[in-house]
Amino acid sequence: MQTPAILRLNRSATRSVRWLRQLWAGPWTRLAFYCLLSLAACWSWLDRADQVNQFRDAQVLQTYERIAVRSVVEHFELPLWNPYYCGGMYALGTPQSRFATPFFAVSLVLGALRAQPVIAFLLLVLGMEGFFRYSRLRCGSAVGSAMAAPLFALSGFYAVAYFNGWLNFFGFLLIPWVLWGFYRALRGQLRGVVWTGIWLATIIGFGGTYAGPIGVLLMGIEVARFFVERPLNTSSARCVVTYLALTFGVVTALCAFRLWPVFETLYASPRIMAGTPSLSLGSLSGMMFTTAAPTASTAGRAGYFFLGVLPLVLALPGLRGKRAVVLLVGVVFSLWTATGYTTFGPFVWLRALPIYETFRNPERFLFVTGFFVVQLSAQGIDRLICASRKYIAGRWLVLAAVGLVLSTYGLQLVNYHRTGRAMTMAAPPRAVAGPFKQARGNRWVLIQFEPMERGSLSCFEAYPVVMSAELRGDLPREAYLVPSDGGQVTPVHWSPNRLEFRVTAHAPVSLIINQNWHQGWGSTSGRPISYLGLLAVELPEGNHHVSLRFRPKSALGGVLISLTALAVLGFLVATRRRIGGSGLLSVGNILVSSIVASAIAGGIAAIAIDEAPVPPPILRNANRAPALVDQLPDGVRSRAVTLNNSIQLIGARAEVNRENNDIVDVELYLRIKRTVPRSTVLLVELIGPAGQIVRSDHQVLAASLFFDEVPATRIVRDAFSVYLNGDRRGEWQLRVGLADGVKGGGRRVFSAGATGAPPTNVTELLTFDVGTGQRK
Numbered sequence: 001m002q003t004p005a006i007l008r009l010n011r012s013a014t015r016s017v018r019w020l021r022q023l024w025a026g027p028w029t030r031l032a033f034y035c036l037l038s039l040a041a042c043w044s045w046l047d048r049a050d051q052v053n054q055f056r057d058a059q060v061l062q063t064y065e066r067i068a069v070r071s072v073v074e075h076f077e078l079p080l081w082n083p084y085y086c087g088g089m090y091a092l093g094t095p096q097s098r099f100a101t102p103f104f105a106v107s108l109v110l111g112a113l114r115a116q117p118v119i120a121f122l123l124l125v126l127g128m129e130g131f132f133r134y135s136r137l138r139c140g141s142a143v144g145s146a147m148a149a150p151l152f153a154l155s156g157f158y159a160v161a162y163f164n165g166w167l168n169f170f171g172f173l174l175i176p177w178v179l180w181g182f183y184r185a186l187r188g189q190l191r192g193v194v195w196t197g198i199w200l201a202t203i204i205g206f207g208g209t210y211a212g213p214i215g216v217l218l219m220g221i222e223v224a225r226f227f228v229e230r231p232l233n234t235s236s237a238r239c240v241v242t243y244l245a246l247t248f249g250v251v252t253a254l255c256a257f258r259l260w261p262v263f264e265t266l267y268a269s270p271r272i273m274a275g276t277p278s279l280s281l282g283s284l285s286g287m288m289f290t291t292a293a294p295t296a297s298t299a300g301r302a303g304y305f306f307l308g309v310l311p312l313v314l315a316l317p318g319l320r321g322k323r324a325v326v327l328l329v330g331v332v333f334s335l336w337t338a339t340g341y342t343t344f345g346p347f348v349w350l351r352a353l354p355i356y357e358t359f360r361n362p363e364r365f366l367f368v369t370g371f372f373v374v375q376l377s378a379q380g381i382d383r384l385i386c387a388s389r390k391y392i393a394g395r396w397l398v399l400a401a402v403g404l405v406l407s408t409y410g411l412q413l414v415n416y417h418r419t420g421r422a423m424t425m426a427a428p429p430r431a432v433a434g435p436f437k438q439a440r441g442n443r444w445v446l447i448q449f450e451p452m453e454r455g456s457l458s459c460f461e462a463y464p465v466v467m468s469a470e471l472r473g474d475l476p477r478e479a480y481l482v483p484s485d486g487g488q489v490t491p492v493h494w495s496p497n498r499l500e501f502r503v504t505a506h507a508p509v510s511l512i513i514n515q516n517w518h519q520g521w522g523s524t525s526g527r528p529i530s531y532l533g534l535l536a537v538e539l540p541e542g543n544h545h546v547s548l549r550f551r552p553k554s555a556l557g558g559v560l561i562s563l564t565a566l567a568v569l570g571f572l573v574a575t576r577r578r579i580g581g582s583g584l585l586s587v588g589n590i591l592v593s594s595i596v597a598s599a600i601a602g603g604i605a606a607i608a609i610d611e612a613p614v615p616p617p618i619l620r621n622a623n624r625a626p627a628l629v630d631q632l633p634d635g636v637r638s639r640a641v642t643l644n645n646s647i648q649l650i651g652a653r654a655e656v657n658r659e660n661n662d663i664v665d666v667e668l669y670l671r672i673k674r675t676v677p678r679s680t681v682l683l684v685e686l687i688g689p690a691g692q693i694v695r696s697d698h699q700v701l702a703a704s705l706f707f708d709e710v711p712a713t714r715i716v717r718d719a720f721s722v723y724l725n726g727d728r729r730g731e732w733q734l735r736v737g738l739a740d741g742v743k744g745g746g747r748r749v750f751s752a753g754a755t756g757a758p759p760t761n762v763t764e765l766l767t768f769d770v771g772t773g774q775r776k
Helices: 004-025 027-046 056-073 104-110 112-139 142-153 156-164 167-186 190-205 211-229 234-268 281-289 310-318 321-338 346-350 362-388 392-421 443-448 553-579 587-608
Strands: 437-439 454-456 479-482 487-495 498-505 509-516 521-523 527-531 534-539 542-550 637-642 647-656 663-672 680-687 693-695 715-723 731-740 766-769
Touching: 027 112, 027 142, 027 392, 056 104, 056 112, 056 443, 104 112, 112 142, 112 156, 112 167, 112 362, 142 310, 142 362, 142 392, 156 167, 156 362, 156 392, 167 190, 167 211, 167 234, 167 362, 190 211, 190 234, 190 553, 211 234, 211 321, 211 362, 234 553, 281 321, 281 362, 310 362, 310 392, 321 346, 321 362, 362 392, 479 487, 479 498, 498 509, 509 527, 521 527, 534 542, 647 731, 663 680, 663 731, 680 715
Parallel strands: 437 454
Antiparallel strands: 479 509, 487 498, 498 542, 509 534, 521 542, 527 534, 637 647, 647 663, 663 715, 680 693, 680 731, 731 766
16 A cells, blocks of 8 residues: 555656656757757867867868868868878868868858867767667657767767867767668668768768768668568568669769769878787776876777766666667677777778778777667667556656666766866967968977968878978979079969969970879969979970969769769659659669769769879888889898798898987898788897897888788888887897787797798897997
């Protein structure tokens, strides 16, 4: 028998649960709540929106956005070329630039700096609403999905990303929208195909170097879930496969405006990512369940993906049914991937695939772990709500779950606030009017150079930007003639995409511009060429008005393909709605029509635009020495050391650096006779006179090639420098060996000879004296 007090409490609990359902049923109340949470998360950023983030990565990424804004606002040009960094680079083809999305309009209105927290706010709201819509498709209930959505969007991943200046990582918040569209596409809905392409194109245009590929992986998991959750016969399976192929075509067409330029850039200068990063489960749990205000040295560790323990508690009631099994498998598999090379697992397999081979940080797969955990939390809340309809105790459990959710919101917002306050901010640099000139620069304070109209030749990017060795930061003028006495050159106009000069040539000359050459430059007079990697124009004798414009085929063709696909899809979808979607305007024909039209548009662009072919990658060492040679250069001691049955070391050289006695320059010459595993690591040890050991192990030879990429007919010249620690004077010994970066588990095992015994000629490969710099 219940007392009147208990009855009143139970009635209050019943009313609270009913009010909770009504609250989340309305879209406006839900969106208003999401806006308040996002505003609270961004508050510490909005407070300093006009200041510059001093973190090293932010220096580069903020500069990209500022230059893109200036190209449009001041020069009325599309932001295609960036002359302010690395001697000039293809802005649209730079993977980390983020201006190729509708969010760029915010930067144009507010300015690049002030727009950053506003864009972050918009993406947080979109992330919450996107997760709600996708999760509701999966769970079928609004309350659990609506309450769990902020847990996903307020993850510490985004707080740390903003700290580092990685605003492009907020593209991860759009992945639920991709999956929401893809869920519908798998079930034969045309709008699902279109929305999948639009949202994925937005992620890629926003610099989604990780978010895009991980989103594609989650689309693959969505396909697996589709086949697990509903039995298919042969006919329906064939239909699904057809829709997958059509979706792939539409997505590729809609993303072409960004994929074509980026792939062109990475073909000419591929991002080579070596190493065997590994993380323990203890480290990963610290990232997800502890908070710590990051610093310049610890950013990206504690609190990196802070989610909290409470969502795991909420997930417990949802661990029932086939859907929960799929999510649990996703949690386990993504955690396994996040451990990297700790075991021979998914991260190792992924890095064997194109695009994924450039991945460096396995811990970013904790995003997938958190995504699945929050889905389980949504299912757990829904289970409790279902129980509350039958049992009084279930209503109290629902209220307890609400308390846990609100507590987690609070912890996540505190983490955002602490991370935001830990950022090192400074007043923006003052603008200094004047003509543009290249400078030696400094990538650590890069944002200071662009307002002074100076380019920075000091370059650091996520991919090796192709730079001319002839770039100068001390020229009196940025354009000159070769030969120098061949005439006069007068600048007429300068903007990022357009350069104009008046040239009086007394004889045939070359007009040289102090920027990197790119095949996208065209000229109204003369022929654009590469002069030792610099942009140049060959001119005959006479007076010339030279107008250079940057209009790369990949940008114009890619944009044409994407706009054609979008226009055809929009027209055919609208027409289909009016006439009922039968006959020639069926779903399949609409998709095929858009793909064919886009392919035709791309073909027209490829034929109509005259452009030099994309140059192949330049294989060279960090000291610019060629990576591949046909014979040993003069002065290199010949050796015949068999490291294993496939690799032979045929020459070596070690000398003290002429400018810095703390550095030893080493060159190793190897011949690869057979295919070897990509994970092979070259072990290098320098042993000093007192027994001190300095190591310089590496997996990439000549800063260009993995072992399995070296042609058998050539000799690879592996040049690198080693910094010597401690007491350096005396005789040093160089040792070289091999190990498997995956199977070796980090053990330093020097290679055995053909007989299986450790060869003495490896351990005594070369000696040199640091005091004199002489080889022995």
